[in-house]
Amino acid sequence: MTPGGLGQVETQRVVLFSGDDPLVLESGATLAPVEVAYETYGELNADRSNAVFVCHALTGDAHAAGHHGDPARRGWWDRLIGPGRPIDTDRFFVIAPNLLGGCQGTTGPSDLDPATGRRRGLEFPMFSVRDLVTVHRRLLEHLGIERLHAAIGGSLGGMQALQWAIDDPQAMERCVPICASARLSAMNIAFSTVAREAIMRDPGFQGGAYHESGWGPNIGLAVARMMAHITYLSEDSFAHKFGRARRIEGAEPGLGPDFEVEHYLHHQGASFLERFDALSYLYLTRTMDYFEPFEEPGARDRLRGNSTRFLAVSFTSDWRFSAEHSAHIVRELHAGGCDARHVDIASPWGHDSFLLDVPEYHELVGSFLTA
């Protein structure tokens, strides 16, 4: 970790939609109340023009940077956000909310429905990436900000930034989707559906009503996470990190964990259970499958006159959302007459590169945000 960085930060919460003013989803369904957890870093300037909105990925949260008391345990994008960092909190006012449907402070399927006193479970309405953005826009209103300096995010985060910029040509000056996709491939969907099946077929899932039973789909969720985690790394990063090293060299062969990579994945599965909810995992992954903004009727026409500057970033070793996904985004934006650029950054770390110290990537983001 680079020295410096933000100090202690706090998560705030605000109710953005309530009974007489519910969240109206793209499907027509309504939801209330909707509370949002968010953090902010840096200071909003006098003309309210320096806001950078950070959209998190599938399993992220509002705690993007700084720490909550233990300086060694820092937010998920602390490498990018802080004084002098690419998303420079000496210049920018950074806003990082937890997503609708999430499980870390923002209303999601595992929260109580005040109308019934029960958790919503599978009665929580399906929502879209556009619905995630509707909540972001309301948060921005709440903060008194009309226009963003930029919206930025990796993976599902980049999808939100992209949807937002497409839907509202006035919303932001810059849009930075990083290792995102505007159209998941069949193989992308395949990995997600297997993860969801592992969860939903787990007897502990109980049709989504697992919260009060003291028993949940922990097996399925851990298996889903272990599998997904493989797809976030690259063959090279696995080889570099683990090779064929065994925890105990010369141990008796057996079916349990033996190779270091197995112990690592077990740990990934177990620690995920501490911080993530199965229903949020189902809903948020599904939101990605259906995301296809350029295929909507009139999508290309709506881009005409959009003055947002787009930078799509991909990583050479990312096979979950390869460079072709970013190239596709930029092709579509160009076809709509937009100012858009695609940079494919050399990095051996796969999809997870967007979270890691990749100097060329950090420089690119930093200079794009200040140019």
Added chain:
Amino acid sequence: MTPGGLGQVETQRVVLFSGDDPLVLESGATLAPVEVAYETYGELNADRSNAVFVCHALTGDAHAAGHHGDPARRGWWDRLIGPGRPIDTDRFFVIAPNLLGGCQGTTGPSDLDPATGRRRGLEFPMFSVRDLVTVHRRLLEHLGIERLHAAIGGSLGGMQALQWAIDDPQAMERCVPICASARLSAMNIAFSTVAREAIMRDPGFQGGAYHESGWGPNIGLAVARMMAHITYLSEDSFAHKFGRARRIEGAEPGLGPDFEVEHYLHHQGASFLERFDALSYLYLTRTMDYFEPFEEPGARDRLRGNSTRFLAVSFTSDWRFSAEHSAHIVRELHAGGCDARHVDIASPWGHDSFLLDVPEYHELVGSFLTA
């Protein structure tokens, strides 16, 4: 399917190891009885020199070609084996056994132990690729054949052929490992460990003693298969087969299967349960993880003077065992002074290419076996 091909064939069974002559495994453990299911196609010639031994992959069986009564349902390698086909039954006597540890006629962990009257379950000893070959060699003895014209197999099948040729320089004239590996990568092991965890953590697994309970690890085994199946195809083959097609265009978004690729994977998972056993899956995948024949002490020296002709075949779109795995095999064989060639065949179908109609591949195998 090419017209022609073998007619009706029969699976035979033979007890190759019994109480007074047990199978002695590489670990020192013993196992008896060991019964082997196998099929043969074509005729053994007078000097017993035309035998081609087919080693199957993880979930294969002894029924490699022809049919068992319904000409539309043919063996797993029927495209390659038959009159006038690359493994030409007009010229060769083809032997195809089910593997030790399997579940389709050869002794495996889910079979009864006659000594106890119980199924062995997790008391079945761990075995190695070399142990698979020990059983193959005994089958060959039983058939009265001293030397093979060739041993051939894809994936785990190729590993057996390779181990056999390395261990016994007199065993065969030709060895054809296809999309095999002599050293699984950390990512390879990662996929396998997640599949095994899905099975072993399934409450239905019951520590391996699931057979008599009427309840088994069906959820885990289906999830394992669905995930593994993704790794057998390529991104392109998924795109070509399914794209983003939905079963019902315009259906309400939901968490259940909707995209065609999801229905396909569900079917793959469900149909696998009809034909495969969870314990066999655990043992056979683990055998692959530990396979590392060139790292054994003195391995390179043992290759000196080995006159086997090796052909390692890989497929350009195979990302489970990429061309680099075959290249590694051939580098090691060359370092040992062996006659070895690697051909990387252009094919869009991923790891599964070894089962499919890829003309250049068929021609290559056919000409190598007759040259």
